[in-house]
Amino acid sequence: MEDLPYPLREHAAGTLRAASGRPLNEITEAALDAGELTIADTRISAATLLAQAEVARRAGYPQLAENLARAAELTAVPNTEVLRIYDRLRPGRATHAELLALAELLEREYSAHRCAGFIREAAAVYLQRGLLRKA
Amino acid sequence: MTRSRRYELLDTREINRETFVEPWPEAGLIVAESPLDPRPSLRMEGGQVVELDGRPRAQFDAIDSFIADHALDLAVAEEAMATPDLHIARMLVDINVPRQAVLRLAAGCTPAKLCAIMAHLSVLEMMQGLAKMRVRRAPANQAHVTNRREHPALLAADAAEAGLRGFAEVETTVGVARFAPLNALAILVGTQTGRGGVLTQCSVEESLGLRLAMLGLTTYAETLSVYGTEGAFVDGDDTPWSKAFLASAYASRGVKVRFTSGTGSEALMAHAEGCSMLYLEARCLCVTRGAGSQGVQNGSISCIALPEALPGGVRAVLAENLLASMLGLEVASGNDALASHSAIRKSAKLMLQFIPGTDLIFSGYSAVPKADNLFGGGNFDAEDHDDYSVLQRDMQIDGGTRPVSEEEALATRREAARAIQAVYAELGLPPISDAEVEAAVVAHASTDMPSRDVVADLAAADAFLASEQTVLAVVAALRRRGFERIAANILELGRQRVAGDYLQPAAIFDRDFRVRSGINDPNDYAGPGTGYRLTGARWEELQRIRTARSPRDFIAPQIGAPSPRLIELGPARRGSQTEVILAVGPAFGRELTRTIGGLEHDDVLAAILTGVAEEGLTARLVRVRHSSDCAEIGHTGARLSGSGVAVGLQSRGTTIIHRRDLPRLSNLELFPQSPSLTLESYRQIGRNAARYAKGERPTPVPVQVDNWARLRLIVKTALLHRRETEQVRDEPPVELGFDWEPDV
Numbered sequence: 001m002e003d004l005p006y007p008l009r010e011h012a013a014g015t016l017r018a019a020s021g022r023p024l025n026e027i028t029e030a031a032l033d034a035g036e037l038t039i040a041d042t043r044i045s046a047a048t049l050l051a052q053a054e055v056a057r058r059a060g061y062p063q064l065a066e067n068l069a070r071a072a073e074l075t076a077v078p079n080t081e082v083l084r085i086y087d088r089l090r091p092g093r094a095t096h097a098e099l100l101a102l103a104e105l106l107e108r109e110y111s112a113h114r115c116a117g118f119i120r121e122a123a124a125v126y127l128q129r130g131l132l133r134k135a
Numbered sequence: 136m137t138r139s140r141r142y143e144l145l146d147t148r149e150i151n152r153e154t155f156v157e158p159w160p161e162a163g164l165i166v167a168e169s170p171l172d173p174r175p176s177l178r179m180e181g182g183q184v185v186e187l188d189g190r191p192r193a194q195f196d197a198i199d200s201f202i203a204d205h206a207l208d209l210a211v212a213e214e215a216m217a218t219p220d221l222h223i224a225r226m227l228v229d230i231n232v233p234r235q236a237v238l239r240l241a242a243g244c245t246p247a248k249l250c251a252i253m254a255h256l257s258v259l260e261m262m263q264g265l266a267k268m269r270v271r272r273a274p275a276n277q278a279h280v281t282n283r284r285e286h287p288a289l290l291a292a293d294a295a296e297a298g299l300r301g302f303a304e305v306e307t308t309v310g311v312a313r314f315a316p317l318n319a320l321a322i323l324v325g326t327q328t329g330r331g332g333v334l335t336q337c338s339v340e341e342s343l344g345l346r347l348a349m350l351g352l353t354t355y356a357e358t359l360s361v362y363g364t365e366g367a368f369v370d371g372d373d374t375p376w377s378k379a380f381l382a383s384a385y386a387s388r389g390v391k392v393r394f395t396s397g398t399g400s401e402a403l404m405a406h407a408e409g410c411s412m413l414y415l416e417a418r419c420l421c422v423t424r425g426a427g428s429q430g431v432q433n434g435s436i437s438c439i440a441l442p443e444a445l446p447g448g449v450r451a452v453l454a455e456n457l458l459a460s461m462l463g464l465e466v467a468s469g470n471d472a473l474a475s476h477s478a479i480r481k482s483a484k485l486m487l488q489f490i491p492g493t494d495l496i497f498s499g500y501s502a503v504p505k506a507d508n509l510f511g512g513g514n515f516d517a518e519d520h521d522d523y524s525v526l527q528r529d530m531q532i533d534g535g536t537r538p539v540s541e542e543e544a545l546a547t548r549r550e551a552a553r554a555i556q557a558v559y560a561e562l563g564l565p566p567i568s569d570a571e572v573e574a575a576v577v578a579h580a581s582t583d584m585p586s587r588d589v590v591a592d593l594a595a596a597d598a599f600l601a602s603e604q605t606v607l608a609v610v611a612a613l614r615r616r617g618f619e620r621i622a623a624n625i626l627e628l629g630r631q632r633v634a635g636d637y638l639q640p641a642a643i644f645d646r647d648f649r650v651r652s653g654i655n656d657p658n659d660y661a662g663p664g665t666g667y668r669l670t671g672a673r674w675e676e677l678q679r680i681r682t683a684r685s686p687r688d689f690i691a692p693q694i695g696a697p698s699p700r701l702i703e704l705g706p707a708r709r710g711s712q713t714e715v716i717l718a719v720g721p722a723f724g725r726e727l728t729r730t731i732g733g734l735e736h737d738d739v740l741a742a743i744l745t746g747v748a749e750e751g752l753t754a755r756l757v758r759v760r761h762s763s764d765c766a767e768i769g770h771t772g773a774r775l776s777g778s779g780v781a782v783g784l785q786s787r788g789t790t791i792i793h794r795r796d797l798p799r800l801s802n803l804e805l806f807p808q809s810p811s812l813t814l815e816s817y818r819q820i821g822r823n824a825a826r827y828a829k830g831e832r833p834t835p836v837p838v839q840v841d842n843w844a845r846l847r848l849i850v851k852t853a854l855l856h857r858r859e860t861e862q863v864r865d866e867p868p869v870e871l872g873f874d875w876e877p878d879v
Contacts, residue, residue: 007650009634018633027630029623032611039605042351042629044389052635059654060238061463061640063205067379067427068638071386079349082384083342089377091369115383121204122376129197129365131374 006055008048019043019075046072066114073112089122091131098133099123149476154444163407163415166398166442166451168254171409175248177216179209188247196365198418201375205425208242215243224255227264227457230662234267241461246417249461253413253454258487261450261457265491267660268460270430270641270653273667274492276535277467278302279499280322281509285314285592286584287559288552288567288575291325293517295551296544297502298329300520301537303643304355306499308338308509311589315339317564317596319352320609321555324621328551331624332644334391334637338510341381348390351606351629354637356385357393357432357467357498361422363415366406379426389632391642393430393467394423398451399438412442416455424462429640431459432498434469434488437511443474443484453487460493465641465653467498473505473512481514482526489526489534492667494641496535504580517579524680531677533669538680549576554618561612562604565591624648690854693787695728698737700874707757707868710777715747715754715824718772719871720763721862722786730788731848731855732810734817741875742814743782746821748877752828754782754821756871763859766800769793771868778828782820787855788812792824803827804835810848811839 005011009024016024020040031037049072057065074082085102088094094102103119106112126132145151158165178186184203185192195203215223223240226232241249256264278297282289290307297305307322309315319337326333334354337347347353359378362368368375378394385392396419398412407415416433423431435442435452442448456468468488475481488496500523501513508516515523524538552575556567565588574584606625613622627648631637637644642652660666669677701724710716717740724736740756747754757775759768769783769791779795780803788809791802804823806812819836826833845852 006639006654007634007636009631009636009650013634016634024630024633027626027633029614029619029626032607032626033614037607039349039351039607042607042632044387044633044635048633048635049386049638052638055654056639059639060235061429061653062208063424063427064429064640065427067383068386070380070383070427074383074387077387079345082387083345086341086377086381086384089374089380090372091374091377115380118376118380122374125197125200125376126374131197131369 008051012051016048017045019045044075046075049075070114070118073106073110073115076110077106077112085119089119091126092133095133095135096123096127099126149478150480152476153480154440156444158445160411161409163402163409163412164445165411166445166447167250167411167413167454169409169411169414172250172411172414173247175216175245175251177212177245177248179213182209184209184212188245197374198363198365198368198422201425202246202418202421206421207245210243211239212243215240216245216248220248220251221255223252224260227252227256227267227461228260233661234658237268237461238463242463246414246421249417249458250411250414253458256454258450258453261453262487262491265453265457265460265488265493266666267658268457269491269493269658269660270460270463270465271494271643271651272656272658273651274533274535275303275495275643276301276497277304277306277495277499278497278502279471279508279510279513280305280307280325280502281318282503282507282581283310283509284581284584284586285310285318286571286575286581286587287317287321287555288571289578289581289584290318290321291328291551291555292548292575292578293503294322294325294335295329295547296539298326298333299543299547300502300539301330301535301646302333302500302502303535304334304336304495305502306336306338306357310509311593312339312343313593313596315343315596316347316350316352316599317592319347320558323352323606323625324555324558324609324613325551327624327628328554328621329547330646331627332646332648334643345384345388346600348385348388350604351632353390354628354632355391355393358395359392359428360395360400361419361426362396362401362404362406363410363418364401364406364408366408367401367404370404370406375422375426382426382428386638389635389638391637392428393432393465394426394428395432395436396420396423397433397435397438397469398455399435399441403438403441413451413454417458420455420459420462420464423459423464428464429638429642430465430467430494432467432469433459434498436469436498437472439469439472439474449484449487456488456493463640465494467495468493470497470514471499471501471510472514474514485515489532490530492533500536507581521680521682524677527677528680531669531674533667533673533677537676540681545576550621552576554613554621557616557618558609558612561615562599562608564595564599686850686854689851690727690858692733693727693729693731693855695735698724698728700737702872703758704870704872707775707870709775710755712777713752713828714777715752715821715828716772716776716781717743717754717756718759718768718775718781718783718868719756720768720785720859721758721760721864722859723758723784726858726862727786727855730786730809730812731851732788732812734788734812734814736786738814739784739788739817740873742817743784743821743824744873744875745877746818746823747825750822750825750829752825756873757868758871759868760862760864760866763856763863765789765791766793766802769802770799775868776828780824780828782824785809785856786859787852790817790820792820792827794827806836806838808838808840808844810844811841
């Protein structure tokens with residue numbers, strides 16, 4: 001793994017940024033005491049998730065890498081929206097059209113192409129297996 | 136029917152409180168190799184799977200589709216399926232085959248193929264395989280910390296102690312769901328008091344779980360359950376896609392994700408479809424891998440009693456752990472839920488994961504008493520802490536914990552309880568009194584705690600969630616109240632969340648708060664001399680259980696001032712009268728002055744001499760110097776005795792009645808149970824010796840038999856004998872004078 005910067009905390013501390021854009025090195029007690037820190041300063045960014053996805057892919061964990069890449073997309077999606085989509089994906093919750101609409105929303109609003117593809121795939125399987133909401 | 140007394144007793148044994156049933160495949164009550172399990176098969180066309188385990192794509196259920204399209208590595212699938220099961224089984228135990236080679240092939244195996252490989256393996260071979268396939272180099276452990284009263288100070292104190300004991304992860308849950316934010320908070324503050332870098336989770340429903348993670352109160356989630364049949368999945372209100380999406384959602388919030396599965400869940404939900412538990416678990420594991428979870432907690436988990444009711448159940452549970460590790464998944468290997476009434480059975484079962492070592496040996500060692508465990512009672516509890524430490528020490532195995540002294544435990548519990556008290560005060564939560572803090576420091580169970588106003592606490596929990604306060608307010612509160620070290624640990628968890636290193640397979644933080652995962656610390660076991668070895672400082676740490684003592688002062692109670700009543704007179708001569716010789720060992724009355732039972736040597740001599748005198752004889756006293764052996768001491772005395780009879784007495788108290796004409800290793804009477812001998816016993820020994828000397832045939836002296844004495848005293852016995860043997864000289868016996876008058 002010599003060619004990978006993992007752990008990023010050690011080897012990429014100088015370039016890592018939180019979801020808020022704050023550099024990792026500026027997440028400090030002093031900043032907290034000065035009232036500068038918000039919770040977004042301790043959230044992982046899409047770019048870092050993609051870097052971790054690449055670490056996983058190169059180490060031979062392609063499915064984990066794919067999951068982390070989907071996660072990178074979801075960093076932009078608000079909590080309530082994430083939970084709503086999760087609920088729609090449960091069995092018998094959404095019609096085929098509703099799932100496709102969700103996929104389109106993810107693509108349009110959040111450029112979440114991987115997640116959108118994943119939901120379209122689910123919609124096709126749900127259709128075949130009777131896992132959709134009866135319209 | 137006539138009852139056997141023995142069978143009546145057996146009926147009362149703990150093991151016979153268990154339920155044991157015969158297999159019934161149609162009901163899913165079979166652990167492996169059900170006649171209804173499909174045969175392994177895989178057919179591909181145009182880069183797509185068109186048949187999986189005997190089922191064509193047109194008939195795929197949702198799980199088949201997910202496995203075919205997400206789990207299988209299609210680049211190696213055909214090669215893997217064409218490799219004989221037995222060959223892959225042998226690869227698992229062959230130290231010349233590296234872990235990577237097994238991972239590569241297993242990635243292309245269908246669920247039925249994975250089971251066919253397991254069918255060739257004994258439990259021992261599976262353990263060998265698990266030692267090789269575990270993701271992380273060193274094993275670790277997870278604790279459960281809950282209490283029935285959901286008392287924040289007790290949660291914090293118990294979490295701190297768990298952190299100090301070395302648990303890498305601590306999971307809590309709730310009795311009342313609304314307590315979730317406060318319980319998560321208490322566990323976070325507690326663990327980071329005990330050791331910075333312990334990962335925490337609060338097991339609650341998903342939306343609340345995600346919110347807690349968003350607030351920075353938790354760092355991992357492992358209750359994402361998956362199932363091996365579509366029916367069970369749907370009854371669990373999920374699909375592989377919904378669970379995979381949830382996994383991505385957690386990861387997007389910087390939360391380490393581990394799925395949950397385990398043998399028996401489908402049968403319990405009446406959706407086994409006649410398949411074996413292991414086959415369905417193999418499907419779960421493929422789904423888990425396909426969804427991109429870095430790991431799984433499996434090993435039947437809460438269903439453990441079901442496979443254990445069936446033949447081969449414990450073996451199947453080990454097989455599912457091994458299958459998960461073959462798929463590159465971190466394994467938190469069960470041993471959490473109450474699995475047996477029998478301490479023998481529960482410990483034996485643990486060995487299958489404990490000896491090879493897994494990423495997390497328990498997916499929840501109950502670090503609280505059984506009654507306080509809100510997960511339904513742990514298979515190992517806080518009461519078993521010392522037993523567990525001894526197991527690690529006995530086998531030189533790193534079970535992921537360390538022994539903790541009472542002083543250390545009290546100190547960390549006090550710091551954690553005070554810290555959560557400070558956080559409650561700063562955040563305006565219902566106060567935690569000093570009395571509650573002090574109770575939490577010394578408490579074993581929540582019954583030791585004063586009760587709190589639950590209604591006020593719940594209202595505060597609701598208000599806390601509504602206020603949108605985050606972990607940063609907690610860190611600030613800790614800093615204001617002087618808990619800088621705990622605050623620094625929690626803030627570092629925030630930085631680690633930004634870096635995301637702990638999202639990788641089998642990631643935990645070591646005691647230096649450095650991430651250890653399958654990426655930077657992969658298991659490199661390849662036979663003797665390789666892989667993780669318990670050596671050096673860590674091994675020394677695990678040796679120092681709190682009840683271990685130095686053996687150097689072990690026999691101090693047996694060493695007093697040399698007896699002034701015992702003097703050496705000169706070379707011992709052979710007698711001609713009807714007498715008894717009382718022959719003592721080289722250290723008697725000098726280097727050692729008390730028997731192992733604590734009797735003064737002077738008193739023992741007086742008792743034996745009294746017994747001899749009661750029979751109207753006299754005894755001469757000699758010290759044997761050339762041997763510390765009881766039979767030799769006695770026989771030497773017998774050879775000097777005018778009657779041919781002697782009592783031989785080792786300094787530790789072991790006694791023999793010997794006669795000149797007997798072979799050295801024979802005797803008239805032998806008293807090996809020296810700890811049970813009383814002065815009355817010694818007096819009777821003196822009497823019997825005198826009666827033998829007179830040519831009588833006395834009834835042997837009755838002695839108590841204590842089965843446990845040897846177990847309890849063997850170290851002391853060895854050291855007393857060593858001290859006596861140190862005094863052995865190549866010199867003839869010497870006659871002793873003893874300042875004593877018969878009291879008869």
